[in-house]
Amino acid sequence: MSKYMLIMRNSGSIENPEDVDFEAVINAMGAYNEAMITAGILVGGDGLTDAAQGSVVEFTDGAPHVTDGPYGDAPALFNGFWTIEVASREDAVAWAVRAPLGAGNKIEIRRLTDETDFADYSDNEFVQKEKEWRGEQTDHTSPE
Missing domain, CATH: 3.30.70.1060 (Dimeric alpha+beta barrel)
Structure with missing residues (x-):
């Protein structure tokens, strides 16, 4: 899914x-x-x-511009x-x-996107952290 x-x-x-x-x-x-x-x-x-x-x-060459x-x-x-x-x-x-x-x-x-989109980078620190963060989000939204 x-x-x-x-x-x-x-x-x-x-x-x-x-x-x-x-x-x-x-x-x-x-x-x-x-x-x-x-x-x-x-x-x-x-x-x-x-x-x-x-x-x-808006992100430009300089500092971000807010409107x-x-x-x-x-x-x-x-x-x-x-x-x-x-x-x-x-x-x-x-x-x-x-x-x-x-x-x-x-x-x-x-x-x-999901983890399959980043399979070539599965050992990347932030890809691993993202996986943990998603697990934490799921834990917080699950019925108790």
Whole structure:
């Protein structure tokens, strides 16, 4: 099983957000999330606040530069994500197409790296530490 991130992007296609039935959106997303929980594949996920409320740290030749607000044009806005654990990219795609999103939205699907991606560096100190850290995270999130 591999973990995939489904990255929700909004094109800004909703001209009048105040006209959207937000409770209907919550219900549709809740049902979608519940389906992933029931299937045992949802690892985590969240929506994000408006990009105008965020900040961007840009790395250039000099010191990192911090700016407030959106980091790109509306088509690039990242407004939520799910992390799922499924057998294949095809399974991740199958779940992504079920998302209750309207026209103008996109979901980018990316596999999260795991220790197999760093097999050539398995004796590296930080690869070993990462493995330990992941084990500690799992221990903290397990039911007692």
